[in-house]
Each structure stands twice: as C-alpha cells, then as structure tokens.
Amino acid sequence: MTGDSSNMPDIWTAFTGVIRRDVLLAWKRPGDVLNPLFFFAMVSTLFPLAIGPSPEQLQFSGPGVVWVAALLATLLSLNSLFLSDHEDGSLDQLILSPQPLPLLALGKSIAHWLTTGLPLVFVSPVIAVTFQMPSKTISIMMLTLAFGTVSLSLLGSIGAALTVGLHRGTALLSLLILPLAMPILIFGARTVSLSAADDAVTAGIYFLAAYCMLALTLAPFATAAALRISNE
Amino acid sequence: MWTWFHKLASPPHFYSLSATMIPWFAIPGIGLVAYGTYAGLFLAPADYQQGDAFRIIYVHVPAAYLSMMTYMVMAISAGIGLIWRIKLSHAVSAGAAPLGAWFTFLALITGSIWGRPMWGTWWEWGDPRLTSQLLMLFIYFGYMALRAAIDDPAKADKASGILAMVGAVNIPIIHFSVEWWSSLHQGATLVREGGPAMPVEMLYPLLANILGFTFIFGALLLGRVRTEVLFRERRKRWVRNLVFPEGGDA
Numbered sequence: 001m002t003g004d005s006s007n008m009p010d011i012w013t014a015f016t017g018v019i020r021r022d023v024l025l026a027w028k029r030p031g032d033v034l035n036p037l038f039f040f041a042m043v044s045t046l047f048p049l050a051i052g053p054s055p056e057q058l059q060f061s062g063p064g065v066v067w068v069a070a071l072l073a074t075l076l077s078l079n080s081l082f083l084s085d086h087e088d089g090s091l092d093q094l095i096l097s098p099q100p101l102p103l104l105a106l107g108k109s110i111a112h113w114l115t116t117g118l119p120l121v122f123v124s125p126v127i128a129v130t131f132q133m134p135s136k137t138i139s140i141m142m143l144t145l146a147f148g149t150v151s152l153s154l155l156g157s158i159g160a161a162l163t164v165g166l167h168r169g170t171a172l173l174s175l176l177i178l179p180l181a182m183p184i185l186i187f188g189a190r191t192v193s194l195s196a197a198d199d200a201v202t203a204g205i206y207f208l209a210a211y212c213m214l215a216l217t218l219a220p221f222a223t224a225a226a227l228r229i230s231n232e
Numbered sequence: 233m234w235t236w237f238h239k240l241a242s243p244p245h246f247y248s249l250s251a252t253m254i255p256w257f258a259i260p261g262i263g264l265v266a267y268g269t270y271a272g273l274f275l276a277p278a279d280y281q282q283g284d285a286f287r288i289i290y291v292h293v294p295a296a297y298l299s300m301m302t303y304m305v306m307a308i309s310a311g312i313g314l315i316w317r318i319k320l321s322h323a324v325s326a327g328a329a330p331l332g333a334w335f336t337f338l339a340l341i342t343g344s345i346w347g348r349p350m351w352g353t354w355w356e357w358g359d360p361r362l363t364s365q366l367l368m369l370f371i372y373f374g375y376m377a378l379r380a381a382i383d384d385p386a387k388a389d390k391a392s393g394i395l396a397m398v399g400a401v402n403i404p405i406i407h408f409s410v411e412w413w414s415s416l417h418q419g420a421t422l423v424r425e426g427g428p429a430m431p432v433e434m435l436y437p438l439l440a441n442i443l444g445f446t447f448i449f450g451a452l453l454l455g456r457v458r459t460e461v462l463f464r465e466r467r468k469r470w471v472r473n474l475v476f477p478e479g480g481d482a
Contacts (some may be wrong), residue, residue: 158398163378183402211405220400225394229387232387
C-alpha cells in the first residue's frame with residue numbers, strides 16, 4: 001500500500017487471512033474434516049461387500065471405486081463451504097469488503113481443498129492397498145486425486161455459492177455439480193486404470209492439470225458472482 | 233441504431249410482435265417436417281447395411297442437434313440478460329430450458345431405440361454421444377431445479393444464468409472427454425471434408441427435418457416466452473389493459 005490513510009490490509013493479507021481463518025475453524029472442529037474422510041472410507045467399503053471379495057474383480061474396479069468415493073466425499077463437504085459463513089453473517093462481510101471478491105472466493109476454495117481434498121489424497125493409499133493396487137499405481141492415483149480434488153473444490157464452490165441459503169440445497173448441489181464433474185471423474189479413474197495396466201498415463205495427467213488450471217482461473221469469478229446474487 | 237433493440241426488449245412490444253411472428257415459424261416448420269418425414273420414411277432408399285432401421289435418423293439427428301442448439305440459445309440469452317440486465321432475455325432462457333430437456337430426452341429415446349437393432353442392446357455405455365446426451369439431460373434438470381428452488385424470480389434469473397454460462401464452458405469439455413473415453417458411435421456423416429457421406433435422396437429429407445425442427449422450436453420458444461412474459465408482467469398496466477380492454481377493474 002502506498003501510504004493510504006486507511007488501515008485496510010493489502011490484498012495478499014486478505015487472501016491468506018481467509019485461508020488461515022477457514023483452516024483454523026476446521027482445526028477447532030475436527031469433525032468437519034474427519035466426516036468426509038470416514039464417508040470416503042465407508043463408500044469404498046461398500047463396493048467389496050456388494051460386488052464380492054475376489055481379488056481380480058477388486059483390482060479391476062479399484063480405481064473407479066476410489067474415484068467415485070472421493071467425488072462423493074468432496075461433494076458432501078461442499079455443502080457446508082459457505083453455510084456457516086452465511087448463517088453468522090461473515091459472508092456479508094466478505095462481500096462488502098473492499099478486497100476483490102473473486103480472490104476471497106479463491107481463498108475459500110483453497111482452504112476447502114486443504115481441509116478435505118488434501119487429507120483425502122493422503123488417506124487414499126490405505127483404501128487402494130485393500131483393492132490390491134500396485135505401489136506404482138498408488139502414486140499415480142494420489143497425483144490424479146490431488147489435481148482432481150483441487151478442480152472439484154473450485155467447481156463445487158460455484159454450486160455451493162449458487163445454493164447457499166436454499167432449503168433443498170444439498171440434493172440440488174449434487175444435481176448441479178455432478179454432471180459438470182464428469183470429465184474429472186473420467187480422466188481421473190481412467191488414468192489410474194491405465195497405470196494399473198502398465199499403459200501411458202501422461203495424457204490423462206496433463207488433462208487433469210489443464211482442467212485444474214482452467215478451474216483456478218475461471219471458477220473464482222463465477223463463485224464471486226454467484227455469492228453476490230445469493231446474498232443480495 | 234440501438235432503438236430497435238431496446239424496442240424488442242420491451243415486453244409489450246415483444247408480446248405483440250411475437251404474435252405475428254409465430255405463424256412465420258410454425259407454418260414453414262410444419263411443412264418442412266411433413267415433407268422430411270414423408271420423404272424419409274417412404275421415398276428414401278433403405279440403407280445397404282442398416283436396412284429400414286436407419287430411418288429413425290430423421291427424428292434422432294434433428295433432436296440431438298436441437299438439444300445442443302437450445303443450450304446455446306439458453307446460455308447466450310442468459311449472458312445477455314446478465315450483462316445488459318434485460319429481463320426479456322432471462323425469460324427466453326427460462327422458456328428454452330424445458331424445450332431443450334425434451335429434445336435431449338427425444339434424442340436419448342430414439343438413440344436407444346436405434347441402438348437395439350444396431351448394437352443388440354437398448355443402452356451402450358461405450359457410446360460417447362449417448363452418454364454425453366444423458367449428462368446434457370442432467371444439466372438441463374439441474375438448471376430447471378435451481379430455477380424452481382429460488383422463490384424470487386429476479387434472483388432465480390441471475391443464479392440460473394450463471395449456471396447456464398458455467399455449463400456452456402463445461403459442455404464442450406464433457407462432450408470431448410466422453411468422446412475420447414471410448415468410441416462406438418458411427419462417425420459424423422453430415423459435416424465432414426468432401427461433403428456428406430450420404431446419397432441425396434436420404435440427405436434432403438434429413439436436412440428438411442433439421443430445418444423444420446428448428447423452425448418449430450422457434451415457434452414453440454416464442455409461445456413459451458410469450459406466456460412467461462405475460463406471467464411475469466401480470467401486475468403491469470399493459471397486461472391489465474390487454475385482459476380488460478374496456479378499462480374496467482378486476
């Protein structure tokens with residue numbers, strides 16, 4: 001800041017402040033972080049029980065199962081992204097603040113990823129091992145999940161912003177976001193399958209990385225516009 | 233220069249203009265579809281490989297094309313409504329969504345019926361276009377559900393407009409990622425280098441149906457937007473004058 005009379009924090013402070021606040025809130029309420037992880041593990045448990053325990057079948061369906069479970073767990077946690085802020089009025093403060101709202105929305109998405117996507121990436125190997133996934137494939141899976149969950153946090157924040165304050169928000173959020181999230185699921189799961197079959201995986205990873213960059217640049221603007229509309 | 237545009241965007245003017253425009257869309261549309269369907273079913277030769285089963289193309293292709301075009305209309309008019317704050321173009325989006333969902337549904341059903349003799353199954357997950365049409369249907373459902381969930385119409389317009397634009401960015405990505413995923417669908421025969429791979433007796437009825445479906449879509453859309461405008465403006469004076477021309481009170 002160039003010696004302006006106001007004691008307004010600069011953009012970077014506001015951005016990191018949003019992230020720090022949300023991570024701190026999650027730290028104080030560990031249930032919010034743990035619930036999606038338990039959900040992730042639970043959904044992954046359903047499949048061996050439903051399909052049957054034969055190792056070949058599990059090895060074949062493992063990448064898809066892990067990815068579907070990750071997608072659903074992220075979706076579950078997205079519902080509360082703006083909910084508590086909306087209820088206690090801090091969302092109004094974010095919107096009214098002189099800082100650019102897209103940047104603050106980006107901060108919220110990054111905090112959401114740090115508290116749900118990143119733990120998911122680190123828990124996923126445990127699930128993958130039970131599905132007989134080879135160790136080389138596990139590292140590829142973690143990489144695709146890392147890119148994929150960033151994209152999901154950003155894409156989902158648009159849906160969360162559109163549905164915040166609506167009565168039937170949860171089911172609606174899934175209906176809005178799931179069709180749009182299909183490319184991430186397709187490329188995520190297929191890349192892991194290809195890796196398990198010793199096939200080339202770079203194309204899939206590049207696609208996921210490109211999608212992630214696209215989401216990073218565009219999604220915060222859509223989220224900010226949606227927040228303004230939902231909160232007017 | 234912009235006066236015609238502002239005039240068009242005014243609901244009373246649109247209401248009277250659309251009344252005269254609907255027949256201009258409906259009559260050529262019905263005529264073209266009548267020709268295209270008759271010629272497609274009776275005059276066009278049977279396909280040397282698919283026999284008579286290919287004739288469902290005369291419904292399937294126009295429906296599939298319109299399912300995409302309707303989304304374009306919806307997203308562009310939502311964008312115009314958001315940027316220039318024109319209420320009429322939000323009414324166009326609202327009117328287009330159920331039409332798009334119906335065209336998508338029609339394309340899915342006819343695709344499935346076509347798939348039965350061709351692939352020996354009603355549904356084939358390996359076919360990318362069938363799958364992306366299904367996702368398209370869910371996107372339409374999401375749009376309509378969001379609109380229905382918000383009580384304030386102005387807010388519903390803006391929120392669903394943002395969703396329509398986010399969808400417009402995503403639909404090409406969805407389409408191509410499903411396409412790359414695997415492919416069983418026959419290649420494009422209409423738009424490709426060196427002209428369409430189809431004899432003219434088969435091609436002309438198809439083109440007539442595509443054009444005819446588009447005209448009918450225009451007429452239906454105008455009708456839907458008309459009722460939508462009438463409903464939204466129900467408390468305005470011009471609507472009251474329309475309903476009670478003698479100036480009496482309700």
